Amino acid sequence: xxxIKDVAKLAGVSVSTASVALRGKGPVSEATRRRVIEAARAxxxxxxxxxxSLVTRRTRTVGLLLSDLTDPYFHEIAKGVEAVLSxxxxxxxxxxxxxxxEKELRAYEIFRSQQVAGMILAGSxxxxxxxxxxxxxxxxxxxxxxxxxxxxPCVAVDNVQAAKTAAQHLIETGCRRIGLxxxxxGLLAAEExxxxxxxxxxxxxxxxxxxxxxxxxxxxxxxxxxAMELFTARGxxxxxxxxxxxxxxxxxxxxxxxxxRELGIRVPEEIAVVGIGGIPTGEYVEPPLTTVALPLKTMxxxxxxxxxxxxxxGGGSLPEQHEEHIWLETTLLVRSSTRARSAx
Amino acid sequence: xxxIKDVAKLAGVSVSTASVALRGKGPVSEATRRRVIEAARAxxxxxxxxxxSLVTRRTRTVGLLLSDLTDPYFHEIAKGVEAVLSxxxxxxxxxxxxxxxEKELRAYEIFRSQQVAGMILAGSxxxxxxxxxxxxxxxxxxxxxxxxxxxxPCVAVDNVQAAKTAAQHLIETGCRRIGLxxxxxGLLAAEExxxxxxxxxxxxxxxxxxxxxxxxxxxxxxxxxxAMELFTARGxxxxxxxxxxxxxxxxxxxxxxxxxRELGIRVPEEIAVVGIGGIPTGEYVEPPLTTVALPLKTMxxxxxxxxxxxxxxGGGSLPEQHEEHIWLETTLLVRSSTRARSAx
DNA sequence: TTCCGGTCTCGAAACGTTTCGATACCCGTG
DNA sequence: CACGGGTATCGAAACGTTTCGAGACCGGAA
Numbered sequence: 001x002x003x004i005k006d007v008a009k010l011a012g013v014s015v016s017t018a019s020v021a022l023r024g025k026g027p028v029s030e031a032t033r034r035r036v037i038e039a040a041r042a043x044x045x046x047x048x049x050x051x052x053s054l055v056t057r058r059t060r061t062v063g064l065l066l067s068d069l070t071d072p073y074f075h076e077i078a079k080g081v082e083a084v085l086s087x088x089x090x091x092x093x094x095x096x097x098x099x100x101x102e103k104e105l106r107a108y109e110i111f112r113s114q115q116v117a118g119m120i121l122a123g124s125x126x127x128x129x130x131x132x133x134x135x136x137x138x139x140x141x142x143x144x145x146x147x148x149x150x151x152x153p154c155v156a157v158d159n160v161q162a163a164k165t166a167a168q169h170l171i172e173t174g175c176r177r178i179g180l181x182x183x184x185x186g187l188l189a190a191e192e193x194x195x196x197x198x199x200x201x202x203x204x205x206x207x208x209x210x211x212x213x214x215x216x217x218x219x220x221x222x223x224x225x226x227a228m229e230l231f232t233a234r235g236x237x238x239x240x241x242x243x244x245x246x247x248x249x250x251x252x253x254x255x256x257x258x259x260x261r262e263l264g265i266r267v268p269e270e271i272a273v274v275g276i277g278g279i280p281t282g283e284y285v286e287p288p289l290t291t292v293a294l295p296l297k298t299m300x301x302x303x304x305x306x307x308x309x310x311x312x313x314g315g316g317s318l319p320e321q322h323e324e325h326i327w328l329e330t331t332l333l334v335r336s337s338t339r340a341r342s343a344x
Numbered sequence: 345x346x347x348i349k350d351v352a353k354l355a356g357v358s359v360s361t362a363s364v365a366l367r368g369k370g371p372v373s374e375a376t377r378r379r380v381i382e383a384a385r386a387x388x389x390x391x392x393x394x395x396x397s398l399v400t401r402r403t404r405t406v407g408l409l410l411s412d413l414t415d416p417y418f419h420e421i422a423k424g425v426e427a428v429l430s431x432x433x434x435x436x437x438x439x440x441x442x443x444x445x446e447k448e449l450r451a452y453e454i455f456r457s458q459q460v461a462g463m464i465l466a467g468s469x470x471x472x473x474x475x476x477x478x479x480x481x482x483x484x485x486x487x488x489x490x491x492x493x494x495x496x497p498c499v500a501v502d503n504v505q506a507a508k509t510a511a512q513h514l515i516e517t518g519c520r521r522i523g524l525x526x527x528x529x530g531l532l533a534a535e536e537x538x539x540x541x542x543x544x545x546x547x548x549x550x551x552x553x554x555x556x557x558x559x560x561x562x563x564x565x566x567x568x569x570x571a572m573e574l575f576t577a578r579g580x581x582x583x584x585x586x587x588x589x590x591x592x593x594x595x596x597x598x599x600x601x602x603x604x605r606e607l608g609i610r611v612p613e614e615i616a617v618v619g620i621g622g623i624p625t626g627e628y629v630e631p632p633l634t635t636v637a638l639p640l641k642t643m644x645x646x647x648x649x650x651x652x653x654x655x656x657x658g659g660g661s662l663p664e665q666h667e668e669h670i671w672l673e674t675t676l677l678v679r680s681s682t683r684a685r686s687a688x
Numbered sequence: 689t690t691c692c693g694g695t696c697t698c699g700a701a702a703c704g705t706t707t708c709g710a711t712a713c714c715c716g717t718g
Numbered sequence: 719c720a721c722g723g724g725t726a727t728c729g730a731a732a733c734g735t736t737t738c739g740a741g742a743c744c745g746g747a748a
Binding site: 055 | 733737738
């Protein structure tokens, strides 16, 4: 690849002049500017971002760390992040942690060594305090998605409220025996949603049968297994069965729906199901999934914006910025997997 | 961040010794090696990949260019790519082209300026010859996914055969009036699949009614619209209606399934539906989608492998490497959206 | 004519590494 | 004791930029 030296030589100017001319910064005569630009075009010159970064001591790359590339939850988030970043002229470097804290740490170090201008942490396998301390090197701005316990800046959603909304909707549409397929223990979002579910029930004086509470792993297969267990292995007779089900996320809800279909249990007549997340697929399953939708794309955009803002105002994460949080609203999306309100 | 200079000073050695000691390359006495490593740990030293790259003239990053981060088709591919790359110690930089050739070109230049060691092109909005010529700068190894017409090395799948398999399966299970929801014109995969569909029909002496052939955009919404149009706006009476439907990809099939459900048309009894792709969601829709599955993850892994191999053996895309192609097998996944064979 | 101010251009230093040739040292051999 | 060969360490150059201070040139004012 041609270097700026080649361009300078071809244009018959010094390297420094070429540099200045190409970026239109300092004072250059119109004539030389044209000559330099022409030379650059002729040589198909692309500035070497690496060399540039070395001297300016900043890159235009940000790292995005997520726990599973394959999880639809992240897709719109990633899209939002990418959109904002690329518009701002930043490149996105990406790592999948497979929900392993070690991998996350490794990726974090790689990002640091790549001198990323900042990074976005979206979902890990752990919310461990000690873990976060490792990330607190302070020399690179960080924004997290949904880890508001970490002490790091964060864009998040009120998971407690989201689950509460989900359960309330079931209650309002006539359900009284409401079960839960919770997400994996140890994951903040999962815990909070369980909490919201319990709170909603308590507020309405309902106490859930422990047999109605299951644990999944946020995958459709996990939701499927959980629902199967609920209806086949827990010794529930017709009157013990839940008539409503909150799933910790849409994917588990979708898996559960499949199980219920196979068991011949009608949704929403015999049991209403509500998810949390608002992934696009929810619209295409049978019945279409009622869900508490998270503003996924907006979350990605907001995180990227916030990071950019931190990057521009320079320096690592200053202490006073630390408590910065953005809370986004969720919205209940009523489709057919729950009863219509009038039909209660 | 600490630099190697700091480490050297702390360890009481020269920079060059520190460098050698840290990488365990040249000859260093055990004692100094330990001292240097200890100093590095104490300072939390991370080598600056940027500086390193500048002198070694190679980076350990590869660029992945895809047309829509939101399209499930890419998710497992990206997962596969990420997995082999990160195992090999490479970082992944990612760009979403939104199916726009201009954006693709722009991302390509950004990748070049980032000095990526190589890049993977997965899906664009165009298969234009002139477009590819622009990418032929030859100074960075490229592997494409599914663009075997481009003259660039490629891992691909026989789309003609895949669609043929899909249509054949319908024919073998008793369908005679087989429709098509094709992908967007101009996209190679879409064209090839249409071709395969036509070929299969021709081989069995079936000629499709042009009213059964629709065009979608590879999204569920597109599939939904197409199916709606097929059954409500094309003036087909009971006997004109197709009894089988090939969708250009799974997503359109899933959209179509929803439309059919809403229209009260039973699948597979009244019309059997088969998709192409094998995305995970297919298992969770109603009825579960029969599909010709592409080995998505493997495709990603293979592309990354191939690229790595090219990178290691140094230099840009040499002419003789140009025709290198890897063809992967597809497999028919029979689920319930088509009739069982015995029920023909 | 001299000097000043402004405009344009240039050379050199710096960024954090790796790499290469040179140097210093030690040990064993002749 | 001199010498050769190996081993450990070092200094300097290089990678492709940006940036900064200095220099060259020009026109106009004194």
